[in-house]
Every structure is written in C-alpha cells, then in structure tokens.
Amino acid sequence: MRDYLEELVRKSKNKNDGRNITREFLQARILASLQRSKAMIPLAFHSGTALRFLFLHGRFSEDLYFALEKSKDFCNFRDYLKSIQSDLRLEGYNISL
Numbered sequence: 001m002r003d004y005l006e007e008l009v010r011k012s013k014n015k016n017d018g019r020n021i022t023r024e025f026l027q028a029r030i031l032a033s034l035q036r037s038k039a040m041i042p043l044a045f046h047s048g049t050a051l052r053f054l055f056l057h058g059r060f061s062e063d064l065y066f067a068l069e070k071s072k073d074f075c076n077f078r079d080y081l082k083s084i085q086s087d088l089r090l091e092g093y094n095i096s097l
Helices: 002-011 015-036 048-055 077-090
Strands: 043-046 065-068
Touching (some): 002 015, 015 077, 048 065
Antiparallel strands (some): 043 065
16 A cells, blocks of 8 residues: 555655645545544544545545544543554554554
C-alpha cells in the first residue's frame, strides 16, 4: 500500500495536492484499521471527514472525530491505537504512540 501511495503522490499536480492525497489515504487506512478492531461499535465517526468519506461531500478536513456511543467500558482506545500502529507497520510505516 505504501508503494501505491507514493505513486499517487508522484502523479499529483503539485505539492499541496500530494500532501492532501497522503492525508486522505492515511485517514482511510486508519478508519479501516478501526473498523477491523471493532472500534466502530462503541464509537461514532462524525464531522467534516465523515461527511467526505461517508457522503462524498467536497469538504476536506484533516481531523478524525469520534463520539463515544456506548459505555466507556466497551471502549479501549489504547487497544485501538495499537491496532492502527500494527496495521500501518505492516504497510511499511513507522508509527509511535
């Protein structure tokens, strides 16, 4: 996947487009990791990035916002972060928590 991202950035029109492609690509990878780790059961993804990803809204946002929808007993955010770290490491990224 990292090679694919590098190719997308290389083909981008300019440096700013490449930066935005990178941000959105990594947001998608983080969201996929959260989905696999079942984080989306206690958490609700919302705000600008959610509008863009879920409803193809044109607004770009760098932030990923979540609301806790269930008791905090059902949510272990540290485990979700470790899952993201592990998944991204498999793709060649070095993530530290």
